[in-house]
Amino acid sequence: MGCEQVLRQQNSLKNLPLQMKSPVLGFVRVSDSPLTYQAFTRLSGTITPVAAFPSASGAANALNDAGVIVGWSGFNAIKIENGALVNLGQLQPSFPSASAKAHDINNPGLIVGESTPPQGEPGSVRAFLHDGIQMTNLGTLPGLSLFSAAYAINDVGQIVGWSGNSIDTGKAFIYHNGSMNELGSLPGSNKCWATDINHNGIAIGTCNVGTNARGVLFINGLAIDINDLIPSNSGWTIRWPQSINSFMEVVGRGDFGGQQRPVLLKIRCPECRIKATAIAHP
Numbered sequence: 540m541g542c543e544q545v546l547r548q549q550n551s552l553k554n555l556p557l558q559m560k561s562p563v564l565g566f567v568r569v570s571d572s573p574l575t576y577q578a579f580t581r582l583s584g585t586i587t588p589v590a591a592f593p594s595a596s597g598a599a600n601a602l603n604d605a606g607v608i609v610g611w612s613g614f615n616a617i618k619i620e621n622g623a624l625v626n627l628g629q630l631q632p633s634f635p636s637a638s639a640k641a642h643d644i645n646n647p648g649l650i651v652g653e654s655t656p657p658q659g660e661p662g663s664v665r666a667f668l669h670d671g672i673q674m675t676n677l678g679t680l681p682g683l684s685l686f687s688a689a690y691a692i693n694d695v696g697q698i699v700g701w702s703g704n705s706i707d708t709g710k711a712f713i714y715h716n717g718s719m720n721e722l723g724s725l726p727g728s729n730k731c732w733a734t735d736i737n738h739n740g741i742a743i744g745t746c747n748v749g750t751n752a753r754g755v756l757f758i759n760g761l762a763i764d765i766n767d768l769i770p771s772n773s774g775w776t777i778r779w780p781q782s783i784n785s786f787m788e789v790v791g792r793g794d795f796g797g798q799q800r801p802v803l804l805k806i807r808c809p810e811c812r813i814k815a816t817a818i819a820h821p
Contacts, residue, residue: 597611600640603648611639618644630657638655645693647694651698666687677698683703683704686705697736698715699714700714701732707730722757725764728748730747734779735783737784741758741787744780752778765789774795775793791804
């Protein structure tokens with residue numbers, strides 16, 4: 540049996556300090572024939588199975604305070620609510636290579652992700668918003684029209700993600716009230732994407748500068764290299780911040796001692812020209 544985990548915690552962590560108890564979401568492969576995955580939540584050391592989704596591939600990606608889980612199974616975005624698996628569909632289910640993945644859900648129940656677009660352009664995907672009834676194409680940034688994906692949504696309805704003309708290039712975006720705008724980028728970067736946004740509208744993500752991945756804080760129209768905010772002798776290179784809450788606590792991954800490790804950052808504002816403390820987790 541194989542085991543996979545998702546570094547995404549319950550949506551309430553956007554409003555609570557990380558030391559507060561809150562379920563953590565994950566999934567595990569429970570059968571090889573047929574290949575089947577089992578979503579679960581973990582709280583205070585207790586693992587609770589949620590729902591199984593038979594598929595050659597799949598993931599449970601996020602959950603909100605009501606315990607509604609979203610992810611994907613095979614070619615379809617899915618929602619798991621009260622133990623029942625719901626197929627959210629695709630933007631274009633009739634297109635042969637159509638697929639969809641749900642990446643996040645907020646407390647009002649809005650879901651974001653990525654799907655093959657209605658026009659069925661080969662090899663391209665579009666960011667979507669699902670309101671519980673239908674899936675809406677969010678489009679792309681101007682001039683970056685081939686790919687887009689939405690990775691996170693906060694309770695205000697602000698959505699962040701990535702838009703580009705190839706898998707290896709593009710810009711991080713924020714989408715709100717029908718408008719998609721660029722979040723900013725590090726100098727010399729060829730691709731930036733935003734992975735999460737807290738309820739104060741502060742986002743985190745990664746910019747690739749050549750082959751060098753750098754963790755980024757997106758705030759007030761600026762893209763700030765998180766590595767410029769931590770002591771130069773810390774031994775850390777922060778590369779892939781994954782989630783941020785309203786207390787400016789960030790979890791993700793970075794390099795420490797020549798190895799990739801999980802990391803917790805506590806970012807001290809007011810102006811976010813900040814002291815950030817990296818805490819190693821072996």
